[in-house]
Amino acid sequence: MNALTPWFTDFSAFLQMGKHGVYVWPAFGVSALALAWEWWGQARQARRLRALTVAGVSPLTPLRQAQGRPSLSPEGRGSNTALPDLLPLPPAGEGRGEGKAP
């Protein structure tokens, strides 16, 4: 094998890859797309971090809280504080799993 000599005689043979071009090219293409998507995702995360830094919001503050709305983080869940944009909490003892067993 000469490393500088292509195995194919013309470009269409290169694209067809025998009968396997329809499998080989998508394999390489999807790999390139996945890695590009990963890089783009990181750039997007950096831009988001930059925007939060400029806005003076802690990056780990959930977006709802940054917008002045109550957090739905694990710490916030289960608290008895009413969420203004959701249904009002039922009176004590009438919530899910509390009292009034069938």
Added chain:
Amino acid sequence: MSLEPTLFHFAPPKRLHALAGRWVRPCLWLALAMLLPGLWLALVATPADAVQGEGYRILYVHVPAAWMSMWIYAVIAFWSFIGLVWRTRASHLMAHALAPTGAVFALLSLVTGALWGKPMWGAWWVWDARLTTSLLLLFLYLGYLALLRAHEGRASADRPCAVLGLLGALNLPLIYFSVHWWNTLHQGASITASGATMPGATLAGLLLMTAAAWAWTFAVSFKRVQLLIEEREAHTRWLHSLQGDTPNAPHSIAARAQPASAGGL
């Protein structure tokens, strides 16, 4: 010389942030330098396989992706162990930074495997031991990422993720030995301690593509660990000193990023 100070020198996030920042670009250039000759050998220079024809060229992306998905999980398990035993924050951050890249490679290994399987086996998917354990690895990665996301990236995610990282590592020997322990459709290892059952040029191309995947993994995980540190340490003075004078000394990734568009949040 004691190993401990060397081992823990980069444990403080500030030092890890600086170290990671120095290595992103060199690793990217290294990845490109390996990828180009690797692609040349994979697609242009090497002849067709006597049995599988040109379809065997999928090997040059499938095998590195499959190897990387396993090795990255092993490294995650290593950092998880270090983080659990010595409670070093940097170890957990490194594990978190590696997980998305490992998940991408696990997915690629399955997709490219299906693209290879269809012309060679006549099926996109079979419930073969190697394929099933590889699918389980992808689910482990997705579980790890879901756990991290459920904690919104906070330090409270570190211990549960580390436990999952360690437990999930039990799947790695299952993947590796699946072709020996069970009668599988998937072929056995072509590269063993006693040598490789493939031509030298094919092996060179495969090793170049694998080295490129390693360099890429280093680059993206170093970049991601910087972002994770900047998220978690946003309140610290050292990070403010990096970000504060953005026009003159933009050393953090967030400071270098272009401002987000209105809908970017």
